[in-house]
Amino acid sequence: MEVSVMEVYILLGFVLILSIYLGLELISKVPSTLHTPLMSGANAISGIALVGALSLSPSSQLQEILAFLAVTFASINVFGGYLVTNRMLKMFKKK
């Protein structure tokens, strides 16, 4: 069975649209206390680009450098993002 390029992208686009919709539904009501942690936590998640950087298969020197830089910067985003969020959340407490 041959899947056309078009079909693949429609399928991926489907995942994209549903995920955005799901995100909007899930987070629609956020207490203002959590605005910063949510932003910072979401920021850490955007470090998922790390997975993308890891799945590159470089075939030239330039590509190797680009992949290396992508991995490094995405890792800073991931580690820094999660640690800062965790530090922040631990400060919030009830009386």
Add this chain to the structure above:
Amino acid sequence: MNLIENISAFQNIVYIASSILFITGIKMLGKEDTAVKGNFLSALAMFIAVAITLVDIVNPLLIIIGISIGAIVGSLIALRVKMTSIPEMVALFNGFGGLATFFIAWSEFKSIPENTFQYMLIMITIFIGGVTFSGSIIAYGKLSEKLTIKKTSIITKLFTTIFYISIIYLVYSISLTNIFVPTFDFFTILLILTLLGGIGFVLPIGGGDMPVVISLLNSFSGIAAAFAGLLLSNNVLIVAGSLVGASGLILTIIMAKAMNRSIGNILFVGYATSSSISKSEETGEVKPINVSDAYLILENASSVLVVPGYGMAVAQAQHVVRELGELLEANGTEVKYGIHPVAGRMPGHMNVLLAEANVPYDVLVEPDDVNPSMDSIDVAIVIGANDVVNPSATEEPGSPIYGMPIIEVHNARTVFVLKRSMSSGFAGVQNPLFFKENTRMLFGDAKESIGGLVSEFKE
């Protein structure tokens, strides 16, 4: 089926599990009781997705070095940063995420795109990733006050023009296909224009509009990751990126609503040119007060509302504020903190500062909760907030900030305004609150003034 296909199928199954963890994690992150656990689940999801991707990598050594550098640098920054520098820190991390997608798309372009779709996705990912990066770096510079270029300066106008040019150039680049490749190196030009454009995107926006920009850049970094996911046909990138994009968008909308302005107005117009600023010169006298008189009034108050703003962050007064709050409570006074969503320089800025100073979050109230009962409050203490307590927003239809929801402290019995001088707030609008009959101005550094009140109480 050969081994390679087996690995790839298995990876995809694990990606589904990781996506579900991300979704659950971000859902829990939006609720106070489960936020810590939510962040943990999302970190777990990240770990799983990264670990399974590492199974079949080409060059393990280089990648391990890259991750190690990232881990060390990221952790050092995250653990050493002061809580007052959180806004610029978030901006910086955000920019790095955008930069990573920028590099990914660049590298993919060098692999020579197989079809028109891929080609278009590369251009778009380059653009969003690049704008996120350079925009975030500018936001970092503005928030840490290392960068002080005025909105009206020629440099700002130049970069803003480049931003518009870069959008046009992006459309041009997308319209080119593999069949029609121009003789000049259009791709390098796109890379450079994108980075310069990002500078122009954020440079004209500043001050009180910062919370909107930060949330928007946050959203962009997610969208960039999602597009990189489309490009690499990687579902977990699409799902996680979309979640970030959506959460950033929601925050952006909340911030814009709290200012009663459209996102377009904030990004492309700004306060300076919005409507004709009616300079209704307030007549009336400003009534200053000193610390010991303020103490006498506070000592007899039965309810106090503290309204902090960016000035509290600048003066680092959150710890003395908490101390004053505790002393007031020990004196039998009910103390609440009125938090405006856009007070400060990022969404939730005041909440983070007060949490750092150990103020429990259940005494923090939002404008809608406190405004109806404002007339029963004995003393409202405004600490370095201006536009968010400006009565022009409700009383003067000609004012540029008219319609913005505010904390109506002018309805309290007495208002103390802690301020360094009589300068107007970010919006450049005079604040009639300072001239009201029930307002007393306590001039000076917020930390020193509050500190003075604290020592009066202790005596």
